[in-house]
Amino acid sequence: xxxxxxxxxxxxxxxxxxxxxxxxxxxxxxxxxxQRILAxxxxxEADLPDFARSTMDGYAVRASSTFGITEENPAYLxxxxxxxxxxxxxxxxxxxxxxxxxxxxxxxxGADSVVMIEYTELIDETTIEVYKSVAxxxxxxxxxxxxxxxxxxxxxxxxLRPQETGLLAAFGxxxxxxxxxxxxxxxxxxxxxxxIDKSPGPxxxxxxxxxTLSSLVQEAGGIPVSFGIIxxxxxxxxxxxxLALDQSDMVLISGGSSVGARDFTIDAxxxxxxSKILAHGISISPGKPTILARAAGKPxxxxxxxxxxxxxxxxxxxxxxxxxxxxxxxxxxxxxxSALLTRNIPSAQGRIDYVRVRLIEKDGAxxxxxxxxxxxxxxxxxxxxxxxxxxxxxEGIDKGKKVSVIPL
Amino acid sequence: xxxxxxxxxxxxxxxxxxxxxxxxxxxxxxxxxxQRILAxxxxxEADLPDFARSTMDGYAVRASSTFGITEENPAYLxxxxxxxxxxxxxxxxxxxxxxxxxxxxxxxxGADSVVMIEYTELIDETTIEVYKSVAxxxxxxxxxxxxxxxxxxxxxxxxLRPQETGLLAAFGxxxxxxxxxxxxxxxxxxxxxxxIDKSPGPxxxxxxxxxTLSSLVQEAGGIPVSFGIIxxxxxxxxxxxxLALDQSDMVLISGGSSVGARDFTIDAxxxxxxSKILAHGISISPGKPTILARAAGKPxxxxxxxxxxxxxxxxxxxxxxxxxxxxxxxxxxxxxxSALLTRNIPSAQGRIDYVRVRLIEKDGAxxxxxxxxxxxxxxxxxxxxxxxxxxxxxEGIDKGKKVSVIPL
Numbered sequence: 001x002x003x004x005x006x007x008x009x010x011x012x013x014x015x016x017x018x019x020x021x022x023x024x025x026x027x028x029x030x031x032x033x034x035q036r037i038l039a040x041x042x043x044x045e046a047d048l049p050d051f052a053r054s055t056m057d058g059y060a061v062r063a064s065s066t067f068g069i070t071e072e073n074p075a076y077l078x079x080x081x082x083x084x085x086x087x088x089x090x091x092x093x094x095x096x097x098x099x100x101x102x103x104x105x106x107x108x109x110g111a112d113s114v115v116m117i118e119y120t121e122l123i124d125e126t127t128i129e130v131y132k133s134v135a136x137x138x139x140x141x142x143x144x145x146x147x148x149x150x151x152x153x154x155x156x157x158x159x160l161r162p163q164e165t166g167l168l169a170a171f172g173x174x175x176x177x178x179x180x181x182x183x184x185x186x187x188x189x190x191x192x193x194x195x196i197d198k199s200p201g202p203x204x205x206x207x208x209x210x211x212t213l214s215s216l217v218q219e220a221g222g223i224p225v226s227f228g229i230i231x232x233x234x235x236x237x238x239x240x241x242x243l244a245l246d247q248s249d250m251v252l253i254s255g256g257s258s259v260g261a262r263d264f265t266i267d268a269x270x271x272x273x274x275s276k277i278l279a280h281g282i283s284i285s286p287g288k289p290t291i292l293a294r295a296a297g298k299p300x301x302x303x304x305x306x307x308x309x310x311x312x313x314x315x316x317x318x319x320x321x322x323x324x325x326x327x328x329x330x331x332x333x334x335x336x337x338s339a340l341l342t343r344n345i346p347s348a349q350g351r352i353d354y355v356r357v358r359l360i361e362k363d364g365a366x367x368x369x370x371x372x373x374x375x376x377x378x379x380x381x382x383x384x385x386x387x388x389x390x391x392x393x394x395e396g397i398d399k400g401k402k403v404s405v406i407p408l
Numbered sequence: 409x410x411x412x413x414x415x416x417x418x419x420x421x422x423x424x425x426x427x428x429x430x431x432x433x434x435x436x437x438x439x440x441x442x443q444r445i446l447a448x449x450x451x452x453e454a455d456l457p458d459f460a461r462s463t464m465d466g467y468a469v470r471a472s473s474t475f476g477i478t479e480e481n482p483a484y485l486x487x488x489x490x491x492x493x494x495x496x497x498x499x500x501x502x503x504x505x506x507x508x509x510x511x512x513x514x515x516x517x518g519a520d521s522v523v524m525i526e527y528t529e530l531i532d533e534t535t536i537e538v539y540k541s542v543a544x545x546x547x548x549x550x551x552x553x554x555x556x557x558x559x560x561x562x563x564x565x566x567x568l569r570p571q572e573t574g575l576l577a578a579f580g581x582x583x584x585x586x587x588x589x590x591x592x593x594x595x596x597x598x599x600x601x602x603x604i605d606k607s608p609g610p611x612x613x614x615x616x617x618x619x620t621l622s623s624l625v626q627e628a629g630g631i632p633v634s635f636g637i638i639x640x641x642x643x644x645x646x647x648x649x650x651l652a653l654d655q656s657d658m659v660l661i662s663g664g665s666s667v668g669a670r671d672f673t674i675d676a677x678x679x680x681x682x683s684k685i686l687a688h689g690i691s692i693s694p695g696k697p698t699i700l701a702r703a704a705g706k707p708x709x710x711x712x713x714x715x716x717x718x719x720x721x722x723x724x725x726x727x728x729x730x731x732x733x734x735x736x737x738x739x740x741x742x743x744x745x746s747a748l749l750t751r752n753i754p755s756a757q758g759r760i761d762y763v764r765v766r767l768i769e770k771d772g773a774x775x776x777x778x779x780x781x782x783x784x785x786x787x788x789x790x791x792x793x794x795x796x797x798x799x800x801x802x803e804g805i806d807k808g809k810k811v812s813v814i815p816l
Contacts, residue, residue, distance in 0.1 A: 030604070034623040048786075051611060055714075055784050085640065086600035088610035102669070104600055104713060104784075106611035146785045154790070161816065162627065163789035166620030166715050169604045170613070170786060192494035192512055196438070196577045202496035203459060203514035205578070212574030215442040219570065232493065261510070305512060306463075307574050336774060337745045366744060376463050376512075377554045378456075378578060381571035382562070408569065 007281035009392065010352055013292060013317060016278050017324040020299055023180045023249055025327075030168055033160050035221065036178040037327040042154040047144035048170055052107040054083075056139040059098040059120055059128060060111035066133040074129045079122075083108060098128055107140055114139035146170075157329030179327030184222040185244030186213050188229045189237060189255040189265070190305060195229060208307050208378065209254040216314045220322045222250075232261045238268040245272060245296055249325055252318065255305035262289060265302040269293040272300070283351040283392065286375040287313040299325075308375040312354045312387065315406065337386070337405045339368035344399050347390040356384035357405060368405055384408055415689035417800065418760055421700060421725060424686050425732040428707055431588045431657055433735075438576055441568050443629065444586040445735040450562040455552035456578055460515040462491075464547040467506040467528055467536060468519035474541040482537045487530075491516060506536055515548055522547035554578075565737030587735030592630040593652030594621050596637045597645060597673070598663040598713060603637060616715050616786065617662040624722045628730045630658075640669045646676040653680060653704055657733055660726065663713035670697060673710040677701040680708070691759040691800065694783040695721040707733075716783040720762045720795065723814065745794070745813045747776035752807050755798040764792035765813060776811055792816055 025039035054060060061077060069075040080091045082100035092109035093099055099108050107114075116139065119132040147153050153171070154164055160178070168176055188210045196206045207229055214224035227244045230236045237253075244251045253265055269275060272295035279292040286309035291302030299321055303310045339359055347353040357368040368388055373380035386405040390397055397403060433447035462468060469485060477483040488499045490508035500517035501507055507516050515522075524547065527540040555561050561579070562572055568586070576584055596618045604614045615637055622632035635652045638644045645661075652659045661673055677683060680703035687700040694717035699710030707729055711718045747767055755761040765776040776796055781788035794813040798805060805811060 030619060031622055034626050049613065050608070053784065055782055083611075085598065086602075086609075086612045104598065104613070141782055141784045145782075146787050153787075160623075162620045162623035163715070163719060163786060163792075163816070165623040166616045166719075167786050167790055169619035170616045172604050172607070172614055174605050190493060190512065192514075194494075196580050197582050199580070200458070201494075203491075204494045205457065205461075205512070206580055208574045208577045211438060211577035212570045214439055215568075215570035215573040218442050307571070311571060311574075374463055374549055374553075376461065376549045378571060378575050379554050379561075382575055384571075408571070 007283050007288065008279040009283045010317065013279050013282050014320055016292065016299070017321045019294070020321065020325050021297065022325055022327050023182050025177050026180050027175045027177050030165060030174055030176055033165060033168075033176050033178060034162070036160050037221070038154055038156060038158045038160060039177045039179045039327055041152050041156050042168065042171070042173070044147045044149055044151050044153050044171060046171070047149050048147040049141055049145070050143060052143055053141045054101045054103060054105045054107060054114045054139060055141055056114050056116050057102050058114045058117045058139065059130070060093060060101045060107050060114050061098045061130075061134070062093060062095055062111060063113040063134050063136040063138065065096050065098075066115065066130055069130060069133050071131045074131050076123065077128050077130055079126050079128055080108075112136045112140070155330060157327055159328060159330075182222045182249040182322055182326045183225055183247070184217045184322065185225050185227050185248030185251040186210050186217070187227045187240050187244055187251065187253045189232060189253060189261060190229070191232045193229050193255060209305070209310055212307055212311060213252055213254060213314065216311065216319075217322065220319045221326050221328075222322050232264060234264045234267055237264050238271055241268050241272060241300065245298060245300065248298070250298055250321065251300040252303055253301065254303040254310055262302070265291060269295065269300055269302065272296065282317065284313070284316070285348070285351050285353050287317070287354070288351070290317065304375070306375040307378050308356075308381050311381055311408070315387070315408065316354065316389070337407065338402050339366040339405050341388075341397055341399055341401050341403055342367050342369040344396060345370050345388070345390060346396040347394055349393060349395055352392050353390040354387045355390065356380050357386055357388050358383055359385040359405065368403055381408070415691050415696065416687040417691045418725065421687050421690050422728055424700065424707070425729045427702070428729065428733050429705065430733055430735050431590050433585050434588050435583045435585050438573060438582055438584055441573060441576075441584050441586060442570070444568050445629070446562055446564060446566045446568060446572075447585045447587045447735055449560050449564050450576065450579070450581070452555045452557055452559050452561050452579060454579070455557050456555040457549055457553070458551060460551055461549045462509045462511060462513045462515060462522045462547060463549055464522050464524050465510050466522045466525045466547065467538070468501060468509045468515050468522055469506045469538070469542070470501060470503055470519060471521040471542050471544040471546065473504050473506075474523065474538055477538060477541050479539045482539050484531065485536050485538055487534050487536055488516075506538075520544045520548065563738060565735055567736060567738075590630045590657040590730055590734045591633055591655070592625045592730065593633050593635050593656030593659040594618050594625070595635045595648050595652055595659065595661045596663055597640060597661060597669060598637070599640045601637050601663060617713070617718055620715055620719060621660055621662060621722065624719065624727075625730065628727045629734050629736075630730045640672060642672045642675055645672050646679055649676050649680060649708065653706060653708065656706070658706055658729065659708040660711055661709065662711040662718055670710070673699060677703065677708055677710065680704065690725065692721070692724070693756070693759050693761050695725070695762070696759070698725065712783070714783040715786050716764075716789050719789055719816070723795070723816065724762065724797070745815065746810050747774040747813050749796075749805055749807055749809050749811055750775050750777040752804060753778050753796070753798060754804040755802055757801060757803055760800050761798040763796045763798065764788050765794055765796050766791055767793040767813065776813055789816070
């Protein structure tokens with residue numbers, strides 16, 4: 001019999017991510033930067049806004065001109081003119097004076113607040129009646145109120161959401177330096193695996209994993225590159241791994257779940273330049289037979305052949321590595337969803353169990369219904385909305401308990 | 409003074425989505441189908457798997473050959489051979505017989521279960537000792553256990569996640585029919601708005617909204633097309649709207665937040681072919697001055713000029729329209745995150761208030777900290793992880809209450 005695995009726990013495997021360098025950076029056009037990872041701190045070169053702006057349609061005034069007034073006791077202000085959008089007003093506002101202004105208009109000198117149009121009435125061409133007092137600064141965005149010159153507005157390692165893209169536009173950044181998308185080599189192994197355009201013969205199956213993993217890699221911000229289907233023999237696997245290692249930032253080898261194939265994977269990974277097996281088995285289920293190696297300073301993975309296991313290992317173990325080498329160091333969304341369990345889930349101690357769940361709305365609450373099934377059945381994953389992780393020291397979770405759901 | 413808006417509530421605005429037709433469909437290569445919306449039901453043309461497979465490394469046996477055996481009282485089985493991966497075994501298994509098999513190997517005729525290798529010992533070349541009984545079907549995936557021939561495996565309107573892509577690969581679907589990505593025309597308006605490569609003069613600002621909206625459109629599965637920055641005058645706006653309407657499936661007009669500009673937008677939208685103003689104001693905050701029109705059977709939106717308002721309206725109102733016309737009718741993820749409020753949030757009745765929140769982990773719980781600030785300040789959106797919606801009939805939510813968080 002073969003040696004049993006030297007199984008590592010999930011936390012210590014995830015720690016290895018930080019041992020790998022980040023990818024290079026590149027400059028991209030801002031309109032192509034959506035969801036990319038910023039590769040430099042961005043310092044504001046000007047105040048934003050760089051002029052005081054009205055946030056309402058109305059009249060720019062000195063607040064003191066409106067103090068003490070009420071609907072019964074209005075003030076009458078002299079209209080000096082109207083602010084033209086996108087122009088500097090050619091007049092200033094003194095005590096008892098006002099200027100028409102639109103949302104986004106530049107505040108005239110001397111004015112410190114805006115009275116909403118709803119609280120005014122035009123009496124004649126140069127006079128308005130004002131029914132309501134305003135405080136200084138009311139309905140005005142001050143110079144630098146959004147961002148000040150010299151401030152760090154965005155940080156290296158941050159993912160660019162639409163609002164970050166908008167902010168870069170506000171500062172005129174037509175181009176932005178981001179991390180390159182990491183190139184992830186994918187090798188599918190197994191004598192039984194045929195390309196998807198072939199009809200599988202008896203005992204053969206189509207190459208599900210290359211497609212599933214490619215899609216997962218894209219979602220994680222990487223570029224998948226397929227290195228084809230490799231037969232279960234050492235030489236072919238070693239050659240494919242060498243090529244993939246040379247042309248990728250990380251390599252995923254899927255399949256080879258039989259004992260013999262696992263041996264080839266370990267042997268091929270061990271023979272690569274400067275190689276070290278970092279984990280041979282992880283204490284998670286499904287996904288225990290996962291292998292992590294380092295060669296030429298890059299991570300290589302031996303993933304389970306069953307597609308369900310491969311997806312679970314990818315989402316919980318591999319993805320953080322892609323994010324790390326892809327430059328992500330600031331996580332914006334820490335949003336965790338929770339649901340109530342519809343039934344007891346048993347679990348073995350000493351490992352993390354990932355249970356597929358379907359989410360159901362019932363009685364105004366969100367319920368997680370476990371989907372049990374062999375990890376060789378992709379239908380369980382198609383039905384699933386997410387995963388529930390059952391901790392390493394937990395024997396199971398009772399019906400009705402609140403659990404966190406990892407989206408799929 | 410201008411007429412006040414005829415304000416519609418959010419629900420009735422969202423109902424209009426179903427009045428608009430879906431976009432055309434197209435065939436794409438499977439490896440380019442990630443996150444696309446399936447445009448046809450997929451029926452399985454074969455059983456999956458189409459042969460019984462082992463899910464473990466071990467020996468294929470008849471379960472009845474192992475009945476009653478224990479570690480103290482093992483059975484001795486005759487090894488007929490080993491199943492070669494990807495081949496049909498040239499032998500069958502009778503009572504008292506076994507065949508070596510790897511994970512994924514094809515079960516030989518006559519065998520109905522697999523004994524894990526851990527519970528066996530090879531005595532000589534043709535004999536194994538078995539320590540543990542197995543039930544029929546143990547460690548075997550039966551023919552059609554994943555999907556049966558003739559079953560609907562995926563449905564029109566479903567988004568293709570990695571597992572769905574994998575499933576299509578399993579059935580050899582190299583190409584897949586999906587909805588085209590809806591083309592969303594974007595018009596930025598305002599005399600004060602300059603392109604981002606220009607230095608804004610006094611009273612001018614850069615075109616933040618085109619970039620922010622383009623990025624939001626991409627995230628929603630659409631293709632953004634910019635129709636430039638249009639001055640605040642009726643003729644220019646009408647011409648731009650006509651062009652955008654002709655070349656897009658939906659049009660977003662942003663800015664024009666001053667009273668005069670809003671009038672131009674309404675007038676231009678009203679003059680388009682077969683046009684109707686469906687909503688002139690929505691009872692949400694921020695975002696109240698939003699306009700929805702239909703022309704030539706397509707939706708057109710007048711969005712607020714303030715970028716924070718534009719993002720909130722997009723996420724909560726516009727996005728469902730893009731998803732609908734883009735073919736999405738089955739929502740896989742109903743995952744809603746919740747957090748506890750760090751402080752009271754006041755809210756006006758008669759509208760839905762969207763409050764930006766930052767998420768903080770504290771004492772093992774997730775807390776939502778409201779970020780208050782003018783909707784002209786993009787920094788509030790950059791700091792935000794999500795939004796909390798306060799219902800139309802609610803006066804506010806108290807500190808410590810659990811709230812749902814809409815991710816940003």
